[in-house]
Amino acid sequence: MLAVENLKVVYRGVILALDGVTLRVEPGEAVAVLGPNGAGKSTLVRALGGLLANYEGRVLDGRILLGDAEITHAGPLAPAREGLTAVLEGRPVFRYLTVMENLRAAGHRLPRARLAREIEEVLARFPRLAERRHEQAGYLSGGEQQMLILGMALLTEPRFLVVDEPSLGLAPRLVADLFQRLRQLQRERGLALVLVEQNARAALAIVDRVYVLERGRVVFEGRREEAERDVDVLEFYLGEGPAGYRQARRYRRRKRWV
Amino acid sequence: MSFFLQLLVAGIATGALYALMAMGFVLVYRATRVVNFAIGEFLLVGGYLTYTLNLVLPLPWAMVLTLPLAFAFGLLVERGFVRPLLGRNVVAVIMATIGLALALDGATQLAWGPDQKYLEGQLPVLTLALGELILPSRSVWSLLLALPAALALVYALKRSRYGVLVRAVAESEVAALAMKIPAPRIVALVWGLSAALAAVGGALLAGLSGVGPHLIAMGLMVFPVAILGGMDSVGGALLAGMLVGVAESLSRGYLEALVPGITEATPFLIVLLVLLARPYGLFGEREIERV
Numbered sequence: 001m002l003a004v005e006n007l008k009v010v011y012r013g014v015i016l017a018l019d020g021v022t023l024r025v026e027p028g029e030a031v032a033v034l035g036p037n038g039a040g041k042s043t044l045v046r047a048l049g050g051l052l053a054n055y056e057g058r059v060l061d062g063r064i065l066l067g068d069a070e071i072t073h074a075g076p077l078a079p080a081r082e083g084l085t086a087v088l089e090g091r092p093v094f095r096y097l098t099v100m101e102n103l104r105a106a107g108h109r110l111p112r113a114r115l116a117r118e119i120e121e122v123l124a125r126f127p128r129l130a131e132r133r134h135e136q137a138g139y140l141s142g143g144e145q146q147m148l149i150l151g152m153a154l155l156t157e158p159r160f161l162v163v164d165e166p167s168l169g170l171a172p173r174l175v176a177d178l179f180q181r182l183r184q185l186q187r188e189r190g191l192a193l194v195l196v197e198q199n200a201r202a203a204l205a206i207v208d209r210v211y212v213l214e215r216g217r218v219v220f221e222g223r224r225e226e227a228e229r230d231v232d233v234l235e236f237y238l239g240e241g242p243a244g245y246r247q248a249r250r251y252r253r254r255k256r257w258v
Numbered sequence: 259m260s261f262f263l264q265l266l267v268a269g270i271a272t273g274a275l276y277a278l279m280a281m282g283f284v285l286v287y288r289a290t291r292v293v294n295f296a297i298g299e300f301l302l303v304g305g306y307l308t309y310t311l312n313l314v315l316p317l318p319w320a321m322v323l324t325l326p327l328a329f330a331f332g333l334l335v336e337r338g339f340v341r342p343l344l345g346r347n348v349v350a351v352i353m354a355t356i357g358l359a360l361a362l363d364g365a366t367q368l369a370w371g372p373d374q375k376y377l378e379g380q381l382p383v384l385t386l387a388l389g390e391l392i393l394p395s396r397s398v399w400s401l402l403l404a405l406p407a408a409l410a411l412v413y414a415l416k417r418s419r420y421g422v423l424v425r426a427v428a429e430s431e432v433a434a435l436a437m438k439i440p441a442p443r444i445v446a447l448v449w450g451l452s453a454a455l456a457a458v459g460g461a462l463l464a465g466l467s468g469v470g471p472h473l474i475a476m477g478l479m480v481f482p483v484a485i486l487g488g489m490d491s492v493g494g495a496l497l498a499g500m501l502v503g504v505a506e507s508l509s510r511g512y513l514e515a516l517v518p519g520i521t522e523a524t525p526f527l528i529v530l531l532v533l534l535a536r537p538y539g540l541f542g543e544r545e546i547e548r549v
Binding site: 055101104105106 | 419425430434436437440
């Protein structure tokens with residue numbers, strides 16, 4: 001089980017990005033973390049991946065538990081040891097390496113024969129990558145890069161997979177396809193998936209539970225059906241619901257969530 | 259004609275040494291974006307280590323034993339100067355290497371004294387005569403040691419498992435860490451390797467001209483070579499090393515009599531001319547940009 005308890009994160013010692021976030025993810029569960037720009041979504045991903053130090057950030061308070069292990073301050077390689085892989089925003093593939101080299105780099109901990117088998121499996125799952133396996137990853141399209149980074153993440157053998165904004169910059173049809181693949185992966189491998197997204201409509205289609213972040217805090221938490229019924233979530237994250245834009249603005253000004 | 263060939267081969271032999279040292283330097287630059295201004299001192303340390311071991315051991319063994327010690331020295335530098343500054347502006351690390359260079363200058367003088375030291379004994383004589391062409395033993399050894407090492411390094415970086423990881427870390431440390439690649443260990447390895455390669459150069463040069471502060475000046479040859487090769491291309495450093503070695507040798511043979519002192523400037527003149535035409539050096543990596 002992944003548990004985040006009252007997590008507070010600051011950048012450069014002064015900018016408070018997460019202000020007491022608490023959430024839990026059970027093994028094999030799919031959870032969406034939604035929220036607008038600047039809500040702290042990416043910060044949460046970096047914290048889970050143990051990568052805050054690379055962004056001049058640090059955990060001020062609270063803790064992150066993975067099973068029995070506390071990984072809050074354990075450095076960048078600790079989450080990996082406990083089976084958590086964080087895919088950062090913007091599809092950070094190695095652009096100067098070929099597709100094959102990217103996969104080999106990600107799977108470096110596997111024994112040679114296993115690695116070859118697993119790579120073949122990834123390539124079978126994403127045939128586009130197989131076609132372009134000897135090309136530099138920097139020349140792939142956005143969707144292909146997203147598939148590559150997911151394939152790389154799989155080769156790290158996660159039990160918990162955290163993905164930050166996979167839909168960013170992709171055409172809607174690609175997003176739907178990508179999310180279906182994610183869901184399929186999650187089911188087949190029994191992964192726990194934490195999908196961090198702005199594209200709430202697409203994300204809701206494939207998850208069991210939802211957290212909504214705003215200004216570094218959790219402002220909504222519930223099952224998917226509840227989220228889809230909740231008027232606030234509907235209005236602010238799905239752009240639907242009873243209130244029009246003007247009323248939504250007024251609602252926002254009341255700052256009920258702050 | 260045979261004079262020309264003689265110069266050419268001698269140049270390639272020296273160039274192989276330059277290449278080896280520059281490759282270590284380029285590797286560090288690629289993996290960490292740190293311009294190591296202490297590279298000359300790495301040579302010096304390699305030279306003095308060989309000299310010290312040579313006091314009790316025959317020369318070949320002293321040279322071989324210098325390698326792991328120099329590697330350890332590289333790790334130490336990484337631990338002491340590079341890792342504490344991790345995540346800071348890279349200029350901070352570069353300034354630290356300048357400080358390190360000065361500190362090592364002083365430290366080696368304190369430890370070994372300011373006078374020139376000479377190595378005892380020599381490597382087995384391997385003079386090669388091909389018709390009129392006579393290769394002195396030191397050239398043969400340079401070629402024999404530096405060339406295979408340099409080629410092996412290029413190959414390992416391109417094909418081996420560790421090579422792929424080094425290139426991955428070089429491109430983006432965060433992305434590498436996110437994929438569970440032990441970036442700090444890889445960076446340490448690169449520094450160790452760089453120091454070991456410099457030590458090979460230092461040891462071979464020491465066998466030729468003794469150990470002393472003049473080795474630092476030899477280490478400075480790394481800069482034109484690395485820049486010519488394109489700063490982040492290890493294969494480029496190999497070719498550029500040869501090029502500079504040959505140019506230097508030809509200049510010494512033909513131009514030195516006409517324009518005394520020109521040989522020192524030749525490598526830099528070449529760099530200047532090449533950079534005018536190719537700002538990224540001969541083999542500098544071009545930015546991938548997708549539109």
